[in-house]
Amino acid sequence: MTAVPAIDLVAKCREVRRRTMEVNRIAPETRLSSSLSAVEILVALFYGGILAHKGAEPLWPGRDRFIASKGHGSIALFPILADRGYFPPSELDRVCQEGSFLGGIPDGIIPGYETTNGSLGHGPGVGAGMAVALKARGSESQVFVLVGDGELYEGSVWEAVMFAAARRLDNLTLVVDANQGAMLDFCRNIIDLEPMLARFEAFGWHAIEVDGHDVHAVQQALQHLSSQRQGRPKVLVARTIKGKGVPSLEGDPLSHIKAVSSDELDALIREYSS
Template sequence: MTAVTMPCGDARADRRFEPARMRRTVLQMAYAGAAVHIGCAFSITELLSVLYRNHLRYPGNDPRAEGRDYLVLSKGHGVMAQYACMHELGWLQDSHILGYFADGSELKGLSDSRVAGLEVTSGSLGHGFSVGIGIAMGLQRQRTDQKVYAIVGDGELNEGPIWEGALVAAHHRIDNLMLIVDKNGFQAMGSTDDVLALGDLSAKFVSFGFETLEVDGHDEVAIDAAIRQLWELSPGKPKALIARTVKGKGVPFMESDNRWHYTRLDAKTLADAVDALGLTGESS
């Protein structure tokens, strides 16, 4: 396993996709739609911020551009964080955010490929990664330079198809694929260690033939450096980034509290959460 090298300069020069702003968008959606899954959206916020700001390519800012890179959100229940990115890009309007789950809303509580910008229908965990492998294999055979990023939760690694997919990716030398594991330590019904202990994930993915790095999943500069370094390592190998994250990150009363997997906001907890983000009184 290779150590992450910190780059010079600031990976956050583009002020879009600021994590606090994105978390506020998630809170607005969750409150408007009386929706759950706030904690698991917050744990991937910085990962998505860096991907959309610095790595994902959408020619013409078109979510369906033929030459685009692909982001496969296999942990589809974290989709509000991706919606927040799509809002930053102008693909979603304020009306989509504030009308979340209202009658006629196009946006679902899980990733849905019928929404431009979402590549897979996911939420039935363990399957999105395999779809990402298929996309990457197709692009590889077309000899394009497009890349595929697939984000899975650590609890999702309980599913056998993840490991079958990892074998396929390594066997076919699918080196335009990067798996990103949101290792927040929890799944719906408890901690990952209590439900089904995962052991040393980095060692596992190395043994499956992946070039693998670990990173603090909330350090944007380190995430950016790790992604760049992985793409430079070992042609012919798929990549895996193990991101150590905190479920509910950004709002102290939600952090590492698994009740926020299914708890809904009320007016007070919304106000308290926005205040914790330090954005009270700022325009969106």
């Protein structure tokens, strides 16, 4: 069901950030840096009254659809889905281990993941297809797609961006985790993606931006966008920091592939537990 608004979202972000580090401690193959940048976005979606969902019934027809297109960078979703009842929390103790369904790149076999997302640039088009389907059926459900800013290099994203505007898919919201980094460098040093809002606006989208680590601001922005049904698809550019919460990752252009020492992780996990 829709989340109870009384939840302390800031505390929930601390908890999810800690649990994401714990997952990475067990499974260093998971992408920690690009997952930590998305914590507030995911918490706002799943606890901030944005997504209609039922953990016990992942494919409940009345749900809002959520596609984690930046699959590798959605490990923070594991503890959220466990907490929301999609699967037992004990599964978090065996991520990437034999017999687990929670892998380094999340697949559609995980309850709560609508699609398989290991390859980038697919989510916006698939979400657009879902949005067309929901409109055709007269459903009030909406579609949310989380992408990374580095993912915007994929041409298929812009095919979907053009399509969604042409089809007036105002039940589709794209959330860009604009953590400024791809794998090998900051985006501004690869191909600068700015001005990002202006680019989406030029394609006919309703675009707003927000501090992606202010969970209440993210929640309010998503609430605003959810209420906007005026014939335009919507995008929230969430300005975030890759590796948010881990000092050795923040600001490092190679944080995507950088391993964090177990000592540093243990210390941070203790800090976030207090």
